[in-house]
Amino acid sequence: MTIRHHLSDDLLVSYAAGSLAEGWSLAVATHLALCPACRKRLALAEGIGGELLEATEVSPETDSSWEAMRRRIAQSPPRPVETPRGAPVARRYDGLPEPLRSYVGGDIETLRWRSLGRGASQIRIQTADTETQVRLLRIPAGKPVPEHSHGGRELTLVLSGSFADGKDLFARGDIEDADASLTHTPTATPGEDCICLAVTDAPLRFRSWFVRAIQPILGI
Amino acid sequence: MVEMRRPTENDAKPNMAALLVAVGARRDVDAFELLFRHFAPRVKAYMARLAGDSQAAEELMQETMIAVWNKADRFDPAKGAASTWIFTIARNLRVDAFRRDKRPEFDPNDPAFVPDDVAPADEIFEAQEVSVQLHQAMATLPDEQVALLKLAFFEDHTHSFIATSLNMPLGTVKSRLRLAFVKLRAALDRNGDVS
Numbered sequence: 001m002t003i004r005h006h007l008s009d010d011l012l013v014s015y016a017a018g019s020l021a022e023g024w025s026l027a028v029a030t031h032l033a034l035c036p037a038c039r040k041r042l043a044l045a046e047g048i049g050g051e052l053l054e055a056t057e058v059s060p061e062t063d064s065s066w067e068a069m070r071r072r073i074a075q076s077p078p079r080p081v082e083t084p085r086g087a088p089v090a091r092r093y094d095g096l097p098e099p100l101r102s103y104v105g106g107d108i109e110t111l112r113w114r115s116l117g118r119g120a121s122q123i124r125i126q127t128a129d130t131e132t133q134v135r136l137l138r139i140p141a142g143k144p145v146p147e148h149s150h151g152g153r154e155l156t157l158v159l160s161g162s163f164a165d166g167k168d169l170f171a172r173g174d175i176e177d178a179d180a181s182l183t184h185t186p187t188a189t190p191g192e193d194c195i196c197l198a199v200t201d202a203p204l205r206f207r208s209w210f211v212r213a214i215q216p217i218l219g220i
Numbered sequence: 221m222v223e224m225r226r227p228t229e230n231d232a233k234p235n236m237a238a239l240l241v242a243v244g245a246r247r248d249v250d251a252f253e254l255l256f257r258h259f260a261p262r263v264k265a266y267m268a269r270l271a272g273d274s275q276a277a278e279e280l281m282q283e284t285m286i287a288v289w290n291k292a293d294r295f296d297p298a299k300g301a302a303s304t305w306i307f308t309i310a311r312n313l314r315v316d317a318f319r320r321d322k323r324p325e326f327d328p329n330d331p332a333f334v335p336d337d338v339a340p341a342d343e344i345f346e347a348q349e350v351s352v353q354l355h356q357a358m359a360t361l362p363d364e365q366v367a368l369l370k371l372a373f374f375e376d377h378t379h380s381f382i383a384t385s386l387n388m389p390l391g392t393v394k395s396r397l398r399l400a401f402v403k404l405r406a407a408l409d410r411n412g413d414v415s
Binding site: 029036058091093 | 249252253256257259260261262263264265266278281282285286289290299300301302303304305306307308310311312314315319320321322323324325326327330331332333334335336337350351354355358369370372373374375376377378379393394397398401402404405408
C-alpha cells in the first residue's frame with residue numbers, strides 16, 4: 001500500500017499539541033495508523049513540543065515540591081508486572097484500524113448502515129466536540145458522493161475501495177483535505193464500493209460564535 | 221551507568237534519556253530527582269498556561285511527574301528524546317484536565333496497524349542524534365516562527381483562533397507553521413535520517 005495523500009502540517013501540529021478537536025483527531029489518528037511516513041512527521045512535531053518544553057525559562061524547582069514528590073514515590077506500589085500479551089493477532093490489511101474501529105463499534109462487515117438514497121449510506125459517529133460532524137460514508141462503485149456541499153473544511157479518509165477527485169485518485173489510507181473554496185465531485189471508482197471517514201465543520205458554528213462573543217472581553 | 225552529576229547545557233538531552241532509562245530499569249530515585257529538578261518547573265509552566273492558578277498547575281505537574289516515574293520503563297530512547305516523551309505525557313494529562321473532548325490515538329498492536337519499514341541499525345544513537353540536531357535547528361528559526369510554534373503548542377487554541385488573536389489571515393498562520401516545519405525537516409534530512 002502506497003499512500004499518496006498525507007496529513008497537512010497544520011493538522012499534525014495541532015494534533016501533536018493536543019489542541020485539535022476530537023472529530024479531526026479521529027481522522028488524523030486513523031490515517032497515522034496506516035501511514036508510517038506521517039508517524040515520522042508526527043515524531044518531529046512532538047519533538048518540537050519537547051524542544052519548546054526544554055527551552056522554557058524557569059526558576060529552579062523548590063525543595064518542598066521535590067519533597068512532596070519524594071514522599072509520593074516512596075509510597076507508590078511496586079510497578080505492576082506487565083501482563084504477557086496473548087498470541088500476536090494476525091495482521092489484517094483491509095479492516096477498520098483503531099481508533100476508528102472502537103468509535104463505530106465493530107469492523108466493516110458488522111456495520112449497520114443507514115441509507116442516504118441512491119445507493120449511498122452513512123453511519124454517524126459521536127464525538128464530544130462541538131465543532132465537527134463525523135460519519136462513515138459508503139459510496140456505490142462508480143457513483144458520486146451525494147449531497148455534497150460543505151461550508152468549511154472537510155477531511156475524507158479512504159478505508160476501502162477508492163475515489164477519484166479530478167485527476168487525483170484516493171485509495172485506502174489517503175486523506176483528502178478540502179476547504180470551502182474547493183468545488184469538487186469525488187466519485188467512487190467503478191468495481192468496488194468506497195468506504196470513507198468524512199469529517200466536516202459542524203453545521204452549528206457554536207465555537208466561532210462563542211469566540212466572537214467573548215472577543216470584546218478578551219480584547220482581541 | 222548513569223553519571224550522577226548535574227547535566228550541563230550541552231549534554232542535557234542524552235543525559236536526560238539515560239536518567240529516564242535508569243528510572244525505568246531500576247526505579248533509581250537519584251536519577252529521578254535530577255529529572256524532576258530539570259523538568260518539573262518546565263511542566264508546571266506548561267500547565268500554568270491553562271491552569272491559571274499555581275496550585276492547579278502544581279497538581280498537574282505532580283500528576284505528570286508521577287506518571288513519568290510509573291511509566292519510565294516504557295520510554296524507548298530509540299524513539300526520541302526524554303523531553304519529547306515527557307511533553308507527550310504532560311500534553312495528554314492537560315487534554316484530560318482541560319478539554320471536554322478526547323484525543324484519539326492509534327494502537328500499534330492493532331491488527332490493521334501498518335508497521336514501520338525496517339528499523340535502521342543504530343536506532344538509539346540515531347534518535348538521540350536527531351534530537352540534538354533538532355535542538356540546533358530550532359535555534360536557527362526566525363523569532364516569528366518560534367513564537368507561532370509556542371502559541372500552537374502551549375495554548376489550547378485552534379489555528380483560526382491564533383490567526384484572529386494575532387490579527388493575521390489563517391493562511392499566514394498555516395504557511396508560517398509550514399515554513400518552520402519544512403526548515404526543521406530539511407535540517408534533519410541534511411544529516412541523513414527523517415524524511
